[in-house]
Amino acid sequence: MITRGARRAALFVVALVCVASLWEFYKIVGPEEGAEIFGWRLVPRSSDRAMPHTWEMVQRLFDPEVRGRNTPIWRAVLGYSWYTFRMALAGLLLGGAFGVALAIVMARFKVLERGLLPYVIASQTVPLIALAPQVAAIGGNWDLPKWMWVSSLGAFLAFFPIAVATLKGLGSAQPASVELMDSYAAGWWRTLVKLRLPAAVPTMVPGMKLAATASVIGVIVSEISTGVRGVGFASLTYGQKATSDPAQLYTAVFGAAALGLLMFGLIVAIEAIAMRNRPREATA
Amino acid sequence: MSSPEPHTASAAVVVDGVSMAFNSGRPNQVDALVGIDLSIHSGDFVSLIGPSGCGKSTLLRLIADLIEPTSGTVLVNGKSAKQSRLDQDYGMAFQQSGLFEWRTVRKNIELPLELKGWGKAKRQSRAEEMLDLVQLSDFGSHMPWQLSGGMQQRVAIARALASHPPLLLMDEPFGALDEMTREHMQAELLRICGAAQTTVVFVTHSIPEAVYLSSRVVVLSPRPGRITDIIDVDLGAERDEDTREADLFYKKITEVREALRGAEGQTSGPTGVRGVEDR
Amino acid sequence: MSAVRAVWNVLVPPLIVGVLFVGTWEIIVRVFDIKPFLLPAPSSIWTTLGDNWSKVWDAMLITGANALVGLLFGVVCGVALSFVLMRFNVVNELVTPLAVALNAIPIIVLVPVFNNMFASTTEVPRRLMVTLIVSFIVLLNVAKGLRQVSATHMELLHSYAASPSEILRKARIPNAMSYLFTALKIAAPVAVITAFVSEYFGGSQNGLGYGITSNAAISRTAASWGYVVGACLLGLAFYLAAVLLERLASPSQRSTHHQPTNQQSTNQQARGLDPGGATA
Numbered sequence: 149m150i151t152r153g154a155r156r157a158a159l160f161v162v163a164l165v166c167v168a169s170l171w172e173f174y175k176i177v178g179p180e181e182g183a184e185i186f187g188w189r190l191v192p193r194s195s196d197r198a199m200p201h202t203w204e205m206v207q208r209l210f211d212p213e214v215r216g217r218n219t220p221i222w223r224a225v226l227g228y229s230w231y232t233f234r235m236a237l238a239g240l241l242l243g244g245a246f247g248v249a250l251a252i253v254m255a256r257f258k259v260l261e262r263g264l265l266p267y268v269i270a271s272q273t274v275p276l277i278a279l280a281p282q283v284a285a286i287g288g289n290w291d292l293p294k295w296m297w298v299s300s301l302g303a304f305l306a307f308f309p310i311a312v313a314t315l316k317g318l319g320s321a322q323p324a325s326v327e328l329m330d331s332y333a334a335g336w337w338r339t340l341v342k343l344r345l346p347a348a349v350p351t352m353v354p355g356m357k358l359a360a361t362a363s364v365i366g367v368i369v370s371e372i373s374t375g376v377r378g379v380g381f382a383s384l385t386y387g388q389k390a391t392s393d394p395a396q397l398y399t400a401v402f403g404a405a406a407l408g409l410l411m412f413g414l415i416v417a418i419e420a421i422a423m424r425n426r427p428r429e430a431t432a
Numbered sequence: 433m434s435s436p437e438p439h440t441a442s443a444a445v446v447v448d449g450v451s452m453a454f455n456s457g458r459p460n461q462v463d464a465l466v467g468i469d470l471s472i473h474s475g476d477f478v479s480l481i482g483p484s485g486c487g488k489s490t491l492l493r494l495i496a497d498l499i500e501p502t503s504g505t506v507l508v509n510g511k512s513a514k515q516s517r518l519d520q521d522y523g524m525a526f527q528q529s530g531l532f533e534w535r536t537v538r539k540n541i542e543l544p545l546e547l548k549g550w551g552k553a554k555r556q557s558r559a560e561e562m563l564d565l566v567q568l569s570d571f572g573s574h575m576p577w578q579l580s581g582g583m584q585q586r587v588a589i590a591r592a593l594a595s596h597p598p599l600l601l602m603d604e605p606f607g608a609l610d611e612m613t614r615e616h617m618q619a620e621l622l623r624i625c626g627a628a629q630t631t632v633v634f635v636t637h638s639i640p641e642a643v644y645l646s647s648r649v650v651v652l653s654p655r656p657g658r659i660t661d662i663i664d665v666d667l668g669a670e671r672d673e674d675t676r677e678a679d680l681f682y683k684k685i686t687e688v689r690e691a692l693r694g695a696e697g698q699t700s701g702p703t704g705v706r707g708v709e710d711r
Numbered sequence: 712m713s714a715v716r717a718v719w720n721v722l723v724p725p726l727i728v729g730v731l732f733v734g735t736w737e738i739i740v741r742v743f744d745i746k747p748f749l750l751p752a753p754s755s756i757w758t759t760l761g762d763n764w765s766k767v768w769d770a771m772l773i774t775g776a777n778a779l780v781g782l783l784f785g786v787v788c789g790v791a792l793s794f795v796l797m798r799f800n801v802v803n804e805l806v807t808p809l810a811v812a813l814n815a816i817p818i819i820v821l822v823p824v825f826n827n828m829f830a831s832t833t834e835v836p837r838r839l840m841v842t843l844i845v846s847f848i849v850l851l852n853v854a855k856g857l858r859q860v861s862a863t864h865m866e867l868l869h870s871y872a873a874s875p876s877e878i879l880r881k882a883r884i885p886n887a888m889s890y891l892f893t894a895l896k897i898a899a900p901v902a903v904i905t906a907f908v909s910e911y912f913g914g915s916q917n918g919l920g921y922g923i924t925s926n927a928a929i930s931r932t933a934a935s936w937g938y939v940v941g942a943c944l945l946g947l948a949f950y951l952a953a954v955l956l957e958r959l960a961s962p963s964q965r966s967t968h969h970q971p972t973n974q975q976s977t978n979q980q981a982r983g984l985d986p987g988g989a990t991a
Contacts (some may be wrong), residue, residue, distance in 0.1 A: 160812065259724065262720070262721070262725070263725055266725040273949075273950040274947055275908075275943065275945075277908060278919070278920075278943070279939060281927035281928075281935060282750075282935060327524075327526065330517075331498060331522070332543075333517050333518045333519075346534045361814075361817070364817050373911075373927070379820070380820065383912070386823070387823025387827070387913055390826070391827075394827065401821060404820040408816030408817055409812065411815065426533060427533060427575070
């Protein structure tokens with residue numbers, strides 16, 4: 149197990165090195181001002197302004213964010229990423245709680261399920277994130293701190309995958325087990341707690357993974373509309389300054405990457421805990 | 433045919449004039465059972481046997497109060513079937529063991545005791561006792577998926593008997609097991625239930641299984657299910673591997689088989705005797 | 712249950728909920744006299760949309776075109792890459808951890824990077840982002856389909872001494888097809904979402920995302936909501952097209968047998984989305 153993990157990590161590093169090498173290779177080979185194919189600028193510019201060297205990106209991390217100040221940018225970016233992470237986590241927890249609650253209510257009252265489920269499912273095909281600026285506009289008017297609105301949008305996006313997955317999971321208990329609980333004259337709520345919820349866990353886990361990424365993206369996008377200073381906001385503002393300070397943008401990208409990996413690690417840990425003692429799924 | 437059933441107060445299960453129709457009143461009504469009268473005494477081991485669709489599982493579920501009859505009454509332990517269920521007077525076992533995959537073997541056995549509100553120490557000691565009874569003491573901390581099919585069914589039986597109920601209802605519990613395991617489990621079941629004098633109602637579609645296990649075999653006709661015959665099996669209280677080779681055993685098997693064939697002739701249904709095993 | 716009754720049961724509850732929702736919204740706005748720049752009433756959204764329709768439609772076309780181009784290229788790249796991964800294990804070992812990591816990262820933040828590398832005045836950066844995200848969704852799902860053929864089928868083909876390429880054609884590809892359609896049903900709305908979220912990160916000033924943010928910024932909220940409606944319609948249209956494609960390509964095929972492997976996206980489809988309903 150350890151060696152497998154070490155091997156994967158090593159391969160990951162090798163893959164990163166390959167990507168960096170490809171980047172530098174293109175810088176050497178590619179046209180400075182880019183090129184057009186069929187009238188489309190499909191070949192990217194390889195100038196130092198457009199594509200900084202990989203080592204320049206790394207080095208930029210240690211330079212200050214704003215000239216004249218002392219704090220190196222990696223600190224600032226780390227701060228932004230951590231802020232975004234916390235908002236996304238809050239959104240995930242809030243949305244998850246509501247999602248599970250709604251799923252339970254829908255499982256209990258079939259009438260509600262028939263009425264609401266089509267909307268819940270449809271919500272996953274339409275871009276709810278389009279509402280981010282609206283939420284920001286509403287939020288700007290009330291006195292609550294801005295980060296709560298950003299978190300709320302994350303919660304809103306996390307809510308639906310978890311609700312759908314939980315509802316599906318609650319219905320996945322084996323019929324024999326349901327009959328068994330019936331034969332014990334266990335009421336609906338006891339059956340929920342002892343049978344349906346534990347049975348739902350394997351189905352809920354993928355839903356939670358989706359919800360986590362949804363929350364992160366929701367938060368990042370909302371930052372743009374609300375001006376909350378997280379990593380999304382940073383990438384936008386650095387991007388606007390890209391012509392004068394090209395490497396700076398990439399520091400924000402690294403920050404976002406770190407944030408994503410942290411969330412990913414958290415979810416993997418939760419999955420391991422939730423699924424311990426469960427049979428492994430057979431894979432080919 | 434059967435002798436008239438005396439209704440006694442000590443009868444464990446009394447089924448009186450029960451009929452069961454699904455989708456009653458609608459064009460797709462299905463008459464699963466018609467006019468069932470059955471009396472099961474305390475300590476009896478009664479098998480319900482019949483072709484697929486004859487309603488034997490339905491009858492079991494009526495006794496368990498998992499469904500309600502369209503007409504007629506079911507009494508369990510002198511109470512209504514519903515009250516019996518609310519009082520948790522019986523244990524039930526199904527073809528799929530229905531164990532909770534997220535609980536250890538031990539905690540699976542404790543489930544009915546939790547629902548009865550037993551304290552932790554009492555639950556644990558009873559669970560140990562049951563594990564001993566089904567000879568799985570070493571596997572208490574295992575997860576169900578780590579056990580073989582036969583072992584899982586043993587856990588299911590231990591769970592069904594955990595609260596020492598006077599009545600055990602079983603719906604083809606050994607149906608998914610191979611022949612050797614099946615015979616072994618049959619012997620185990622007799623040992624376990626014999627010791628506690630548990631009344632057992634056992635649904636099966638295997639003739640040898642029904643004969644080996646039961647004191648009486650109830651034969652049902654194809655749909656709509658009626659009791660066409662009740663065959664006494666007097667192989668004695670002590671049954672073992674030699675029993676399977678006794679002349680009386682084969683004689684009883686033939687008797688049941690012929691009763692089933694006869695039942696087929698009495699029905700208005702279109703099908704023959706399907707779904708009954710001769711193994 | 713008759714067919715009419717069944718349809719009634721399915722349609723009426725959501726309809727009632729929908730009407731109740733819109734009605735309550737309208738009432739709340741009027742009764743509480745909520746300012747229009749805060750939360751417009753459905754009626755005003757409707758009328759503004761009517762006035763603005765041609766602009767919204769144009770924006771839908773632009774964002775839709777970006778989504779479509781990205782979707783097409785993404786599917787092609789994803790499928791091609793999955794074949795390469797299947798054939799060359801070395802590439803598989805290198806790319807997979809990268810794909811897993813990229814799965815976790817919100818790569819939408821790369822849009823400014825693309826704006827920098829390509830021209831920020833064309834649609835190329837946005838289309839590239841859509842292509843990238845769609846490729847990953849398709850890659851993960853199709854690769855799984857190519858790899859995970861049932862053991863029974865493999866044994867059967869081996870007993871016929873089938874060559875690797877025959878196995879590919881007769882078992883792997885048909886298996887992968889159903890995974891492809893699963894991926895498509897996820898990727899289609901994701902393409903729309905990615906297309907217009909990319910617009911939030913700067914670039915040319917057209918498209919639905921731009922319409923939403925610019926109108927919201929100047930408090931023309933009803934108009935902004937109009938673009939939101941446009942975005943929802945677009946997303947729904949793409950999803951329905953994907954479902955239609957699946958039905959046309961293989962009427963008997965159901966992509967419902969398995970857990971989809973999902974890339975990041977803002978709104979994901981859980982398994983329950985397939986109208987066929989059944990699950991693994």
